[in-house]
Amino acid sequence: MSASPPAPGDPALLETLFARMVEVRFLEEGLRAAHKAGQTRGPLHCCDGQEAVGVGATAALAPGDVVTSTHRGHAHYLGRGLSLERVLGEIFGRASGYCQGRAGHMLIADRARGMLGGNAIVGGGIPVAVGQAWALQALNTGAVALSFFGDGAAQTGVCHESMNIAALWRLPVIFLCEHNEYGLTVAASQQSAVRDIAVRAQGYAMPGVVVDGNDVLAVRSATAEAAARARAGEGPTLIEAKTYRMTGFSTSDMGGYQSREEMAAWAPRDPIERAAAALGPAFAPRRAEMEAQLRARVEAAFAAALAAPFPDAGDLLLPEYRHA
Amino acid sequence: MSASPPAPGDPALLETLFARMVEVRFLEEGLRAAHKAGQTRGPLHCCDGQEAVGVGATAALAPGDVVTSTHRGHAHYLGRGLSLERVLGEIFGRASGYCQGRAGHMLIADRARGMLGGNAIVGGGIPVAVGQAWALQALNTGAVALSFFGDGAAQTGVCHESMNIAALWRLPVIFLCEHNEYGLTVAASQQSAVRDIAVRAQGYAMPGVVVDGNDVLAVRSATAEAAARARAGEGPTLIEAKTYRMTGFSTSDMGGYQSREEMAAWAPRDPIERAAAALGPAFAPRRAEMEAQLRARVEAAFAAALAAPFPDAGDLLLPEYRHA
C-alpha cells in the first residue's frame, strides 16, 4: 500500500467519489462541532481517513443490493445515497430522522436504499448480512449483500461462522473488512494473531483480497469484482481494505495510544487528498467550487435537521407490536 | 491416510495403548447392552473407530496437564487414567460416580487426573481450555491444556475466538480436532467449507498438523510434539486427527445416512486391528490373554458400579452454594 496517487481511471467517476468523500468529511466536521455544543447524545464515531472504503465500496453496488453497516457508518450511509438531512435528523434525535429519532447515530436504517442497517454490536451485522444474502439468493433477486466490519470485528465468533456458512452455501455476500489498525484503543497486532485478515479466507475456500483502502477507485473495483462473482452464483468474497483511522475511536476518546509517528506516516495517504492528486492540478479550481457547494449543502442539512421537532414520547405508549 | 499398519515404534508402548483402546471398546460394548437393558438414561455417545485419537493423545500428556473433553469422551476418560468403576458409576447415576451421579455420561470430571471435563455443548470446552492454559501459563506450571473437539465443533464461533487468543498470547494449549466425518448426522462436507480443518491454523499463524487418527502412535507423537512446543513457550498447535465414527452418533441414532460403501472403506482401518497388526503375528496369543483380562476387568467394573447406591435426593436441599 503506497502513498502514490491512484491512476485517475474514469475521471468523472473519481470526481463523483471525491465529492462524496468530502461530503462525509464535512458531515463529520459538523458533527464534532455539534457534539461539543451538546446537540448530540452519546459518543460519535467518525471515519476520517477511511472515507474511501465506504464510498468506494458502495459505489460498486446496484440499487437492489443491501448493506449492513457498523457503529462507524457515515461513509456507508452517504455512499448508499441516504439523505444528509434525514441522517442528521436521526443523529439529533428528531422525528424527521430515518428512524424518527429512535435509532440514533449507530443504528440508522433506510429500507428504501438498502441500508439495513447500522449496528453497535461489533460483528453483529456480519451474520445478519449472511441471512440477507440467503434471502436474496432464495428469492432469485440477483442482488448482493455487503457487510462492512472492522479489524476488531474480524476476531468475533460470528465472523467465522458467517464466512463458513456463506462459503458453503455460495451466498451472494461481500465481507468487507475495514482494517483501520485499531479496535477501539487496542492495536490490531494485539487483537489479531495474523496481520492480514484476508489470509483467513483460505479457511473457507473463498477468495481473500487485500486492497489499498485509501484508494477509492481500488476499493470500488475490488468490490465490483466481488459483486460480479456473487451475482454469478460464485459465492462470497472477503475484501480487506487497509486504511487508518486518523482520529480517535469516538468523540469520547481520551487518546494517547496512537503514536505521533504512526499518525504522521498515514497523514499523506489521506484518501481525499490522494483522489485530488489523481485528478491532477487542473482539478484545483473545480475542487474549490465543489467544496464550497458541498459545505453549503451540509450546513443547510444541519440547519434543517436542528430545526425539526423531537418525536412525541407518546410513541412509547403504542402497543408493543405496533411500531409506527 | 493409508490403511497400512503403523511402524511398531516402541512395541511395549504400543501394547499398552492397544490394551487401553480395547478397554474403551469393551466399555462401550457393555454400555450399549446396559442402555438396551434400560440401565442408563439419555443417549450414549460411543467412539468406536476413534479410540486411537483419545488414547494416543492422552498418552502424550503428563500428570499436571489438563484435558477438556466432549459428549464423546470415553477414550479421553480412560486415556487419562480415570477409574472404570467410577466412570461407570457416574454413567449409571450412582453416588459412587466421579460426580456422585450429578453429571452423567457427558460431563464427567476428575480434578485429580486433570479431566475438567466432559462437555455436551458442542465447542464449549475449547474456550474453557484456553482459560485453563492461561492459568497454567500464568502460574508457571509448565503444564499444558489439551482440548478435544469434533469437526462439527470446529465450525463454532468460540473455536475461532479461542484459536486467535491462544495464538496471540502463546498459550500452552493443544487444539485436537477429531475429524470423524460427521457432526451428528450431517457429513463434514455439508458443515465445513474446507475439507482440512488444519488449514485454518494459518489464519492464526500457528502450526496446523494433519495426522492419521487411526494410528495411535502417530496421534501420540503429534501430540507429544505439540506439548513440547507448548511447554517451551511456543504457543498452541492445531492437530487434526482424521478418523471415522464406525457407529451412530449415539444410541438414539436412527441411521440411514452413513453409506455402506463408506463404512466398508473404513472398516479395515479400525485402529485396534491396525495396532494389533503392527504388533505382528506373534502378538496373537498375548492379545487373547490381554483381552480376556480386560473383559473380566470391565465386567467387574460394571458389576460394582451397578451395585452402588443412588445418591440421596437430599443433595438438592443443600444451600445453593454448598456443593458437597
Next chain:
Amino acid sequence: MAKLRYAQALNAALREEMARDPTVVLFGEDIAAYGGVFKVSRDLLQEFGPARVRDTPISEATMTAMAVGASMMGLRPVLEIMYADFLPLCLDALVNQASPARFIWAGQVELPFVLRTQGGAGAGAGAQHSKSLDAMVAHIPGLKVVAPAFPADAKALLKAAIRDPDPVIFLEHKLLYNSFGEVPDDAPPEPIGKAKIVREGAAVTLIASSRMVIEALAAAETLAGGGVEAEVIDLRTLRPLDTETIFASVRKTHRAVVVNEGWRFCGYAAELSAAIAEACFYALDAPVQRLGLADRAIPYSAPLEAAALPNAEAIAAAALRTLQ
C-alpha cells in the same frame, strides 16, 4: 379430525405452511435428510427440496442472526435450535438484533421468523440438555413466545407463528413429542396471545404452560378426588401474556398456583405470581403459590432430577395450601 402426536402435528403445520407460502424455509442442524433429531421436519426435504430445507453447521449464534437478516428481506425462515439449552448462544441476536429492529427502525421492516426449540427435563439428559429457559426469552420486548402443551395447539400456533410479522420463539418439550391428541384437519391458525381454560373449576386456579399443563391437569384430577375443583389454565403464549383470562379466573377462584419448568428464582412463574398479586390483590384469599425448578443445575441421576422438578403432587399440595 385425526389423532396425531405432538411432533406430527408440528410436522403437519410446517408442511401446510410451506405448501401455502413459497417463502417459508426451514433451517437448522440435522433437519433435512434426517428430519430433525425429534423428527419434526421428517420428509419435508423430499417434499420441498434442498433449497427450502437446509442443514446448517453448528453455529447457533449466526443461524439466529441469519433468521433476522433473511426475514427482513422477505423470507419466512423457521429455525430449529436443537435444545433450548443452546438458546443462550442465540440471545445476542435476539436481544440486540431481533428485539430492537422493528421498533427502533420505526416499522421499516417485518421480521417474520420462527425459532423453534425444545426444552424440559425428566429424560436424564443432564445439565446441558434439559433446561427450560422460558424466562430469558419472555423478557425480551418485540418477540413473541409460544409454548403449547397439546398437539392441536402445537399445530395451530405454529401456523400462526409462521404467519406472524414478529419474531416468534416457539418452545416445544422433549417429553411431549410422543403425546397424542385430536388435531382438526383444516384448523386455522390459533391466535397468539390467548390462554385457554383446559379444565373448569371454582376452588383454585392452576396456571401452567407446556408439559406442566399435563402435571397441573393430573393435580386437578387428584384434587377433584378430594372434592376440590381446580380450574386449569394453559397459557399457550408466554409473551404477550393473556392477563385477561388469568385475572378473570383468579377473581372467580380467589386462589392461584403458578408453575413453570424453569428455575424458580427470577423465573417465568415470578412474572405470573407478581402480575396476579398486583392485579388481583383484593380478590386473593391466599398467597399465590409459585412452583419452579429447584435453583440448581439439573442433575442427571434419576432420583436427583425427579426431586428438582415440579410435578402433579407438588402442584396439588400447593393448591391445598391456598385452601387452608
Next chain:
Amino acid sequence: MAKLRYAQALNAALREEMARDPTVVLFGEDIAAYGGVFKVSRDLLQEFGPARVRDTPISEATMTAMAVGASMMGLRPVLEIMYADFLPLCLDALVNQASPARFIWAGQVELPFVLRTQGGAGAGAGAQHSKSLDAMVAHIPGLKVVAPAFPADAKALLKAAIRDPDPVIFLEHKLLYNSFGEVPDDAPPEPIGKAKIVREGAAVTLIASSRMVIEALAAAETLAGGGVEAEVIDLRTLRPLDTETIFASVRKTHRAVVVNEGWRFCGYAAELSAAIAEACFYALDAPVQRLGLADRAIPYSAPLEAAALPNAEAIAAAALRTLQ
C-alpha cells in the same frame, strides 16, 4: 475515609486485591494501557504489569469461558465486559459452563472469577448500549449477582466478589461512575447477599438497586415533603436475595414499591414483587407497585428515552398509590 468517585472506588478495590493476592488478574477490552473506557482499571497495567492486566480481542463468549477455565485452575480472573448489552454473548458460558460446574461436579472445583460490566440508560447510548439485563443473570443458579449503588459498597463488594469461590456478576452503572461518596480506607470486604436500609421510614418500603436507589432516595425526599416517610432498601446483591431484610421492612410498613431498571415484563422486579406478595401476603395493605423499563428496545432520542425509564417521580407516585 476519602471521598472517591464510584469508578475510583472500584479501581481501589482492584488495586488492593491485586496487591494482596498475586493470582488476581484482569482482562477485557481496552482495559490495560487505556485503563478501560470508564477508567476503572486506570494505572493498573503500570502497577502490576502486562502479565496481570491483559487486553483482549473482541471475543466476549470466549473471554467468559476463559474465566471459567482459568478460575478452576487457580487464577482469580476479573473480566470486564464493556457494556451489559453484551452479556448475551457471555450467557452460554455462564448458563452452560459456570452455572453447573461446582454443583454438577460435586464440589471438585471452585470458580472464583468476577465478571464486571456496566449497564443502564439515560446517556443516549441507544438500544444496544443502554440495557440492564439483571434478570437474565440473576436467573442463573450457582452465580452470585451484585449491583452496588454507592462508592463504598462498590469497593467493599468488589473485594468480596474477588475473594468469593463462586462466579460473581458485578453490575455497575454508567451514570454512577462519576458519583462521589465516602469510602473508608481500610474497609474489609462487605458480605455478598446483604441488603441495606439506606433510609428509614414507616409508611412504605421502596426497594431498588444500582442507580434506581438514587431515584428511590429522591422519591423518598419528595414523599417526606408530603409527610410520607418512606423506607429505602438498597439491595446491593441481586442473587442471593436478602429476603430477610426486605420482608422485615414490608411487615413494618405494609406497603412496597419495587424498582429495577431492566424491562418490566419477566424482569428482576417481578421476582421482588412475587417474593414479597407470597411471603408478606397478610402484612400487605396494598398491592406491590412494580416499576421497570418500558417493554421496548431503548430509544435514542432524549424525550423517548426519558419516557421509557423509571424515575423518582414515578416511584413517588407509585408509593402514593400504595397509600390510597
